[in-house]
Amino acid sequence: MCISAVSVVLLLFILWMLVVKLCRQADSQSDGDAKESKQPEAAVPKLLHSLSKRFFGSLSPSLSGPPSLPLLGNMLDLAQEHLPIHLTSLALRYGNIYRLNCGSTTMVILNNSEIIREALIKKWSDFAGRPHSYTGDIVSSGGRSISLGDFSEGWKAHRRVAHSALHRCTMDSLHSVIEKQAHHLCQVLRDYNGKAVDLSEDFTVAASNVITTLTLGKSYDKSSEDLQKLQDCLNEIVSLWGSPWISALDSFPLLRKLPNPPFSRLMKEVARRDELIGKHIEDFKKNDHKKGGTVTSSLLQSLEQPQGGASQMTLTETHVHMTTVDLLIGGTETTAALLNWTVAFLLHRPEVQNKVYEELCGVLDVRYPQYSDRHRLPYLCALINEMLRLRPVAPLAVPHRAIRNSSIAGHFIPKNTIIIPNLYGAHHDPEVWDDPYSFKPERFLEGGGGSLRALIPFGGGARLCLGEAIARMEMFLFTAYLLRDFKFLPASKEEPLPDLRGVASVVLKVKPYTVITHPREK
Numbered sequence: 471m472c473i474s475a476v477s478v479v480l481l482l483f484i485l486w487m488l489v490v491k492l493c494r495q496a497d498s499q500s501d502g503d504a505k506e507s508k509q510p511e512a513a514v515p516k517l518l519h520s521l522s523k524r525f526f527g528s529l530s531p532s533l534s535g536p537p538s539l540p541l542l543g544n545m546l547d548l549a550q551e552h553l554p555i556h557l558t559s560l561a562l563r564y565g566n567i568y569r570l571n572c573g574s575t576t577m578v579i580l581n582n583s584e585i586i587r588e589a590l591i592k593k594w595s596d597f598a599g600r601p602h603s604y605t606g607d608i609v610s611s612g613g614r615s616i617s618l619g620d621f622s623e624g625w626k627a628h629r630r631v632a633h634s635a636l637h638r639c640t641m642d643s644l645h646s647v648i649e650k651q652a653h654h655l656c657q658v659l660r661d662y663n664g665k666a667v668d669l670s671e672d673f674t675v676a677a678s679n680v681i682t683t684l685t686l687g688k689s690y691d692k693s694s695e696d697l698q699k700l701q702d703c704l705n706e707i708v709s710l711w712g713s714p715w716i717s718a719l720d721s722f723p724l725l726r727k728l729p730n731p732p733f734s735r736l737m738k739e740v741a742r743r744d745e746l747i748g749k750h751i752e753d754f755k756k757n758d759h760k761k762g763g764t765v766t767s768s769l770l771q772s773l774e775q776p777q778g779g780a781s782q783m784t785l786t787e788t789h790v791h792m793t794t795v796d797l798l799i800g801g802t803e804t805t806a807a808l809l810n811w812t813v814a815f816l817l818h819r820p821e822v823q824n825k826v827y828e829e830l831c832g833v834l835d836v837r838y839p840q841y842s843d844r845h846r847l848p849y850l851c852a853l854i855n856e857m858l859r860l861r862p863v864a865p866l867a868v869p870h871r872a873i874r875n876s877s878i879a880g881h882f883i884p885k886n887t888i889i890i891p892n893l894y895g896a897h898h899d900p901e902v903w904d905d906p907y908s909f910k911p912e913r914f915l916e917g918g919g920g921s922l923r924a925l926i927p928f929g930g931g932a933r934l935c936l937g938e939a940i941a942r943m944e945m946f947l948f949t950a951y952l953l954r955d956f957k958f959l960p961a962s963k964e965e966p967l968p969d970l971r972g973v974a975s976v977v978l979k980v981k982p983y984t985v986i987t988h989p990r991e992k
């Protein structure tokens with residue numbers, strides 16, 4: 471049994487090496503014309519091309535894309551170390567919309583805001599699906615999460631219930647929940663007394679506490695073992711699920727028969743997650759849920775009401791469980807990563823932090839900002855917008871699926887095509903942004919030329935980020951408190967400034983760095 475699996479893999483490998491060689495030869499011959507012809511696969515020998523067609527199903531004929539290897543398709547492109555940057559560079563060659571193949575699946579990559587808006591907003595009902603996948607089903611309890619659940623009447627009802635629970639619970643209290651965490655974060659930074667430190671964990675704790683307060687009515691200390699366990703496990707799931715070792719299992723079912731240590735770890739972490747969240751919900755049911763006021767209590771109460779309606783949707787405790795997971799995953803590493811990016815960029819450009827500080831002092835004097843002050847703090851808002859543009863922390867959003875035959879930018883898109891909105895690419899599109907790779911908050915000031923319409927860090931349409939309002943308030947208040955109270959200084963003259971390229975998985979994060987938080991005189 472084991473020997474036959476090994477020989478199949480060996481055979482595939484030999485076939486693949488042969489094909490890579492032939493395709494490379496063909497590609498190098500056609501390299502010069504690829505851009506103009508927009509049909510690079512025309513250079514691949516006919517036999518290979520029809521082979522690939524046989525394996526990958528019918529492609530959208532008018533869409534170009536990099537040469538696709540039989541059996542492997544464009545797996546080598548998809549396994550690139552910084553996928554958003556790689557996909558953006560392919561757009562320079564193949565245009566703002568191009569295709570990639572992966573196993574039997576065709577993916578269409580969208581790299582420009584207008585094209586992304588067409589698919590996600592204008593034609594939302596054609597593209598609101600999520601791909602079904604073997605590993606996606608494992609991490610989402612069979613598609614019963616909001617983020618990975620496919621578009622259906624049941625999913626719509628689930629999202630609607632979660633959205634209104636979130637709205638009810640944040641309406642009155644969100645501002646004070648974030649303020650409390652922002653004050654606490656500033657106190658933690660003060661206690662470092664000028665030591666050079668890595669702030670990423672503090673940002674994670676602050677963002678996580680906002681979500682755990684909203685969902686479970688609890689917040690945690692940085693040293694809390696419960697918080698550590700939960701965060702380690704959720705982070706591990708996100709990073710493993712984003713790895714090519716795991717995504718290969720979705721496209722190549724044969725690989726599921728082989729030992730795969732990252733996949734075994736993923737399974738273990740998912741079981742650990744379910745045990746931890748399950749315990750929280752059980753405790754919550756025993757003690758707090760009748761009190762109300764949190765998203766989880768609101769959702770548990772909705773289980774007790776007849777749901778019926780046209781959809782006949784039945785929300786189960788698994789939906790409540792997975793909503794908690796969705797909010798914790800969606801709401802922690804994203805906000806924390808953006809704060810960490812902001813400090814990293816400000817170390818490179820200290821004059822920007824001084825400008826924000828002067829604006830805060832000029833407008834508010836010594837008082838701490840409220841979210842309602844944002845219209846009087848344009849430079850701070852411009853800084854946040856520039857961070858969302860340069861480092862959209864969900865750089866490739868979450869893959870969408872065409873629910874029916876449709877079109878994007880005039881290209882026919884067959885049902886079940888996977889759509890990848892490359893938000894990173896859209897935010898670096900030279901046709902839209904002047905000097906797109908430079909950090910220039912001023913572009914978002916009046917007359918600065920920055921386009922708010924082209925800024926789409928939260929996606930759009932039916933799958934718009936469920937936490938956008940929370941994230942925007944968090945970004946505003948956390949950044950304002952931090953820059954009001956501290957000057958961020960490089961750890962030392964000898965150490966290089968933070969690397970701004972980052973590490974891209976599902977979330978785009980800055981590489982670890984240390985910083986000195988120097989309290990501002992008041």
Ligand code: HEM
Nearest residue numbers: 616617796800801804864867868928929933935936937941
């Ligand atoms: C700076 C912070 C954040 C950014 C940039 C961000 C961005 C995104 C993006 C791009 C998507 C995918 C949209 C699509 O599929 O087209 C998404 C989905 C989602 N986000 Fe966020 N997000 C942030 C914070 C949050 C927060 C704070 C929460 C929860 C409180 C959250 C919860 C979710 C959920 C549940 C989804 C899935 C929505 C669905 O599939 O219908 N996010 N987010």
